[in-house]
Amino acid sequence: MDPTLKDLHAWLLREHSGTVCADRLRVIADELASLTARGLPGAVVELGSYKGAMALWIRGVLDSLGEQAREIHVYDSFQGMPAPGAEDSDHLAAGELLSSPDDVRATHATWGKPAPVIRPGWFEETLLKALPDEITFAYLDGDFFASTLTGLTHCVPRLVPTGVLLVDDYADTATNPRAWDGLPGVKRACDAYFGTPSPVTAVVGEGDLAYGRYEKPRALR
Ligand SMILES: C[S@@+](CC[C@H](N)C(=O)[O-])C[C@H]1O[C@@H](n2cnc3c(N)ncnc32)[C@H](O)[C@@H]1O
Numbered sequence: 001m002d003p004t005l006k007d008l009h010a011w012l013l014r015e016h017s018g019t020v021c022a023d024r025l026r027v028i029a030d031e032l033a034s035l036t037a038r039g040l041p042g043a044v045v046e047l048g049s050y051k052g053a054m055a056l057w058i059r060g061v062l063d064s065l066g067e068q069a070r071e072i073h074v075y076d077s078f079q080g081m082p083a084p085g086a087e088d089s090d091h092l093a094a095g096e097l098l099s100s101p102d103d104v105r106a107t108h109a110t111w112g113k114p115a116p117v118i119r120p121g122w123f124e125e126t127l128l129k130a131l132p133d134e135i136t137f138a139y140l141d142g143d144f145f146a147s148t149l150t151g152l153t154h155c156v157p158r159l160v161p162t163g164v165l166l167v168d169d170y171a172d173t174a175t176n177p178r179a180w181d182g183l184p185g186v187k188r189a190c191d192a193y194f195g196t197p198s199p200v201t202a203v204v205g206e207g208d209l210a211y212g213r214y215e216k217p218r219a220l221r
Contacts, residue, residue, distance in 0.1 A: 008060045008111060016053035019141075023205030024168070028054070028139070029061045031164050035136050036065050042136035042160045047123060047151040048168075049074035050097055052104030052116070054139065059113045070136075072116035074104065075126050082122065087145035088185035097143075123147055127154035135159050141168040145185030145192075152193040159216040170212030172202035179210035187212065 001009065012020045032044075044062070046055050055074050062070050080098035084090065101118045108115045119126045123142065131154055138155040142148050148167065155165060167190060171181035179202065190200045190212055203211035 002064050005060055005064050008057065011111075012053055012057055016051070019050055020053050020057070021205075021207065021209070023207055023209040024054070024211070025057055027203055027205065027209070027211060028057060028166070031137060031166065032058065032061045032067075033065060035164060036062070036067050036070075038162065040136045040160055040163060042134035042158075042163060043071040043073055043132035044137045044139075045132065045135055045155065046072065046074045046116075046139045046141065047127075047155070048141035048143065048147065049076045049099075049104055049116075049118075050141075051099045052107040054141070055104065055116050056107050056111060056113060058137075058139070059108065059116065060111070063113070071132070073119060073130075073132060074116045075119045075121075075123055075130075076104075077122050078120045081143065082147065085145050085185065087188045089182060091182045092143055123150045123154075127151070131155070131158060133158060136163045138163075138165040139168070140165060143169060143183050143186065145189045148186050148189035149193055152189065156193070156214070156216070161216055161218045163216050165214045165216075166203070167200065167212035167214070169210050170200065170202070171210040172200075172212065175202040176204045176210075178204075178208050180208040181210065186210075190214075 080095040083094040105115045140151040169183040169186040171179040200212040
């Protein structure tokens with residue numbers, strides 16, 4: 001790992017341990033390295049950016065790969081979480097995880113990095129009108145059933161062939177009993193969108209990582 005990235009890694013684990021962990025950072029860095037090595041076109045999008053910690057990691061990794069021109073677009077209500085629905089747990093309530101576009105800018109400024117394109121508003125509105133036409137990597141971190149389903153509905157059709165979508169908090173405990181299962185609406189939304197058998201695979205980490213991975217088949221657009 002290049003020294004700047006190593007420092008950023010340590011800082012994120014120290015200052016943003018609520019949303020970031022070593023497993024997440026490693027899996028995302030590996031995906032970005034693979035996508036860029038394959039020369040895939042398209043932007044990176046993050047649905048649910050909170051204070052911009054993971055967006056900053058994505059920027060840092062892309063820059064270390066010589067991908068300074070690759071755009072990152074982040075989406076967040078910046079009003080915190082919506083109300084949970086019937087498919088969700090009570091782990092998070094409406095209004096929790098409140099942040100602002102300035103938080104995202106400040107997180108990036110700390111490391112002298114350009115801020116991503118910031119799209120404030122509910123996914124249900126912003127994704128309709130402000131999603132890049134081509135997406136190489138989508139990171140869905142909206143925590144709830146409806147937020148995840150909306151993200152999948154808009155992002156999957158725009159993923160380039162062999163592009164990758166990672167879903168945070170996707171707990172497939174049958175495959176990975178260690179996965180943290182506090183937000184069951186996330187996997188339910190994936191199952192509702194893709195049906196079963198699902199093309200989403202569980203990514204297993206060293207700890208309680210709960211990640212789902214979808215790779216767009218070559219033949220589908
Ligand atoms: C866990 S946080 C994201 C953390 C961030 N990805 C990171 O790793 O640093 C979840 C975010 O999703 C946002 N969110 C959830 N559902 C949303 C929706 N339907 N529309 C807009 N934002 C939403 C919340 O405001 C919150 O900031």
